[in-house]
Amino acid sequence: MKAKFVPQNIELEVNPNKSLLQIATENQIEIRSICKGVPSCAECRVRVVEGENNVLPPAKAELNLIGTNWRIDGRRLSCQMRCYGDVTIDMTEQIEKQENQTKKVRGFRSQKQVESHAVQDTMLLSEKPDDRPEQPQQRAEGQQQERSEQKQQQQGQRQQQQPRNQQQGQQRRDQRNDQRRDQKQGQQQQQGRKPDQKHQNQNQNKNQQNQQKQNQQKQQQQQKPK
Structure with a gap:
């Protein structure tokens, strides 16, 4: 049994x-490892290229970290892998991590010496009047002023x-008033036409009655009898 x-x-x-x-x-x-096989x-992580059947599937502790993506990309935790046959392991991810750690920041150092203007001294911290906690009386006065200002605004x-x-x-x-006037005028106009007919009818009735009496x-x- 060999691992390549x-x-x-x-x-x-x-x-x-x-x-x-x-x-x-x-x-x-x-192989980079911080927890030293806890796992945490x-x-x-390494990728299994060949011989997946010669490695036991991940346990619950490993699945909590890698999830189910190992079925797609074949990446496993080397601290949890135990091989029972020939296996081929891809180490490119570990090599890239090492290269990123050893890379140096690009730049240069200036040979000129610059004087520092920093001053070493002790600093005393004192409470400012604004930072002091307000007393209950001051709070009450402030609330009354706010209320009075609100009342003045409402009155204005x-x-x-x-x-x-x-x-x-x-x-x-x-x-x-205009509507009422219009209504009254309309009623008066309607009533002004009818009184003539009423008076005529009343006069005719009176004449008839007088004739009947006569x-x-x-x-x-x-x-x-005479």
């Missing part, structure tokens, strides 16, 4: 009683609204 590390092309004998991380460190193959850091708004409301009320009254009187006079 790519791209170094290093082959090592595998012991199922030891993890892949232990075998690599014993043979001076660097997930820094010792009301005073401004009063003439507007008066104008609107006067306009409404004028409109109502006729009755004549008849009575004729019926009296």
Whole structure:
């Protein structure tokens, strides 16, 4: 049983009683690990290229860190891998981590010496009057002032609204009066046409009654014996 590390092309004998991380460190193959096999850091990831069937599937502790993506990309924690057959391991991720750590920041150092104007001294911190906590009396006074200011603002708004409301009320009254006048005029016009007919009918009735009375009187006079 052998484990082949790519791209170094290093082959090592595998012991199922030891993890892949232990075998690599014993043979001076660097794999980054902070937790040293707890597992908790997930820094010792490597990719299994061949021989996936010769490695046990991840346990619950490993799945909490890597999830189910290992089925897609084949990345596993080397501290949890125990090999039972030939395996090929891709170490490119670990090599990139090492290169990023050893990279130096680009730049240059100036040979000119610049004098520092920093002053060494002790600094006493004192409470400012603004930073001191307010006393309850001061808070109450501040609240009263705020309330009085709000009342003044409300009164000013009301005073401004009063003439507007008066104008609107006067306009409404004028409109109502105009409507009432129009209604009265219309009623008077309608009533002004009918009284003539009524008077005529009343006069005709009176004339008829008078004629009937006269006729009755004549008849009575004729019926009296001479």
